[in-house]
Amino acid sequence: MITRRACLRPALAGAGLWWWGAWAPAQAGAQIEEPLADSVRTALTSAIANSAPPVPEFEEIGARLAYLRWLGDMSRRLERRKADWTERKEFLQTVWYESRRAGLDTGLVLGLVQVESAFRKFAVSPVGARGYMQVMPFWTRLIGHGDPSSLFHMQTNLRFGxxxxxxxxxxxxxxxxxxxxRYNGSRGRPQYPTAVVAAAKKWEWKDPQPTEIPPAVPRGAS
Structure with a gap:
């Protein structure tokens, strides 16, 4: 997980942050469209296209129990923002799956969602970034099916992000x-990465009942 020392590194990123409850309109940022090599485009398209459902499967009962403890703890933390249990469960399950599928720290992704959209599924920024992870519509043209409205679909948005x-x-x-x-389109300024790193700390999790079983990876991950 991200350390306090890492927070002191030369930072980069921009503002335009979605805070708990209200959008801060100043200096909104977003991903910048860049030319992609064919090999990169193909790899990203493949990563997006994999349709494996975000349903965790475990070969070891200990790993499953650890996941359920994580889910329960995160659900309690998120309850103030998402009151409906089913919605919370589906959101957290999908974040867990998609973050691990991409080789990302789940707490980092939750921190990014907090900063970007304050956990609002239909958030739209002044520059057109959409959904939980504020994905720019041009990505659907570059590596997806070209339908920007799909970025309001929970799994699609989290997978793209x-x-x-x-x-x-x-x-x-x-x-x-x-x-x-780079994600925020403000490479070279400290506000955005500092905000995401700080938010991610709120979603750090340490299993109160650790086992020797390694962390589970969702089946179908690539």
Missing amino acids: CVILRHYLDRESGDLYMALG
Whole structure:
């Protein structure tokens, strides 16, 4: 997980943040359309197209129980923002699946969603970014089916957002601050990555009943 020391690294990113409950309109940012090599486009398209459902499956009972403990804890933390249990469960289950599928820390993704949309499914920024992870519509043309309205679908939005962030992390050689700056379209300014890292700390989780079983990876992940 992200350390306090990492927060002090030279930061990068921009403002335009969605806070708990109300949108802060100043300096809104979003991903910037960039030329993609054919190989990159193909890889991203493949990552988006995999239709495996976000239903966790576990070969070990200990891993399943750890997941259920995580789900219960996260649900309690999120209840103030999403009152309906079914909606909370489906959202958290999908975040867990899509973050791990993309090789991302789940707490980081939840922190990003908090900053970007305050957990609002139909959030739209002044520059047109949509949904939980505020994905720009041009991504549906570059690596998807070209239907921007699909970004209001929960799993579609979370999958696009996680795949895009993974892509930016790879482009920035694993530098989280650089990747977050690129995600926000404000590479070179500290406000956005600082906000996401701070929010992610609120979603850190340590299993109160740890086992020797390694963390489960969702089947069908690629």
